Amino acid sequence: MxxxxxxxxxxxxxxxxxxxxxxxxxxxxxxxxxxxxxxxxxxxxxxxxxxxxxxxxxxxxxxxxxxxxxxxxxxxxxxxxxxxxxxxxxKSVFWAGMSTTQRSESMNAFFDGYVHAGTTLKEFVDQFDNALRKKVEVETTADFNCSNQTIPCVSPFNIERQFQKLYTNAKFKEVQREFMGLMCCNCWLVSTQGCILTFDVLDEISFDEQTKRVHYSVYYNEDECEVKCTCGLFEMRGIICRHALRVCQLKNINVLPNVYFLDRWRKDLKRHYTLIRSSYDDVRGRSDTRNYELMIQRCAKLAAKISSNTDKVHAFLHYVDEFDKTSIGSTCDSTFQSTQANPTVEKDKGKQILSPNVVRGKGRPPNKRRVPTVEKLATKRKKQMREEVTDLDCPLDK
Structure with missing residues (x-):
């Protein structure tokens, strides 16, 4: 290998x-x-x-x-x-937290309950689609939870709220473990060379009911707001370590640069691989997958025609860049104008959505609902009482 x-x-x-x-x-x-x-x-x-x-x-x-x-x-x-x-x-290489052949073990767990030693090849193909479909359902549920459930912060540190807003719930829990470890870290300044400050961080690590004290060195660049620790956690796993966070806390840094927030774990970004057509698209039933496939086919045909002409290629790329700049803005403007023109009507995905005052409620209309006998008698009795009161107030009219 x-x-x-x-x-x-x-x-x-x-x-x-x-x-x-x-x-x-x-x-x-x-x-x-x-x-x-x-x-x-x-x-x-x-x-x-x-x-x-x-x-x-x-x-x-x-x-x-x-x-x-x-x-x-x-x-x-x-x-x-x-x-x-x-x-x-x-430590200087990004591994996304992998140190073992966990990919193969995760694939074994992926097929648990779907295939076994006696599964035939035809059954495997069918079960493979079922396993993928289940995986998509789980991912969709996780995406929904990330958008609608908020995990509370464990510290008053504003940087933790940054991660809470941007990261998925699963990855945010990993980040929170570093914030909870701040109480075990002691930090002090060792040396200063220009804009580079060197800190020593003493961390108490607990394992197997034992505690071990480990020294780490953290380098902080004041001009670039860049922090680097010798533990290499961010370089290997993409998660800023508690030692770097301790230095940020000491230097009163409340906002981290975007470089410390990896796109692979953000919940506000569109994942392009979800647009690729698969065998389980019939379950998802999404139009964006079909649109994506149509765009790829048309662009592939056009690329085959004009790829030999450099001027046409540059002209096409220029048009695409202009469309990319103006399409989002024009879409937002048109939606805003239509909403302002008719505030009770919106257009969403080609369907007309009426305001709450126009939308008909569920169930039988109020004027056609069935009235219980007890309610009829009570209404009749109230009407008779109102008539008797009116007769007492105006005897001459009668």
Missing amino acids: KNAIATVFPETRHRYCLWHIMRKLPEKLGSHAKFNYGLKTDLQSALYDSHTTTEFEESWGQLLAKYDLFGNNWLQSLYEERSFWVPIFL
Whole structure:
């Protein structure tokens, strides 16, 4: 796979599954006399506690010397390819939170309940469509919840409200964990070089009912309002870490630049892949998918005709740019004008929508509804009482 990926996807960063590597520790090193008496812990510490490549190199060397593992071929092969699996060598690459082959495991969970070992090929095709349809329903429900449900903030920090407004509910919950971790972070200024400020952040990390204190360095650019932490959480997962947030809190920064809000997790953006026609479009029944396919076909035909003529290509692109600039504004203006001209009538998706005063309510009309017998007698009695009162007030008229 490594050789194939390097050939077919030369610009792609490939990494090994860290979970599978750590799973092999008992198999490869379990026979060592000190495996459960320091070796396993020191190896994990070298992997997860090294904040720089230099620290890892030193820790790895000390590990081999301490446990006399210089002749271990498995560890030697792993060290030679350390840039493919050691976390410190991968912190500068965006992985969207992936460190294992969770893609394959998620696909297994995706087909749970739909296919099994005895499923035939024809049944698999049908069940595949059913699984996709169910996935679309789940995504549609999640999109609806993101638009109509608001998760309350856990802090008075204005930056958290930024994420609350822009991010999906699932991703906002991950961001909130960093805001809740602010109470475990202590921060102080270490040095200043021009507009670059360096802070030390002491974080208390809890795991397995134990607490460990870890130092991180955060660099803050005052001119660009840019913050970077040695933990590499934002670079790897696209989520700003609690250490950077602590510095922002110390510097009274209430608004983060847009670079810290990734489009892939925003709930206010249209996902283009939803416009691609699929086998489950009959369930969705949307016209935007058909329109998108029609536009692609027409543009493809036009591209085949004019691609050989540079002037025509530039003229077409210029027209598209002008249309892109004016179409949204003209649509909004026309909608506004029609609404102002007739405030009781709106046009939405080709259907006439009347104001509440014009719309007929559900059920039997009020003038034709069935009146219970008790209500008839009560109404008749009230009418007789009003007539008797009128007779008493005006006796001469009678």
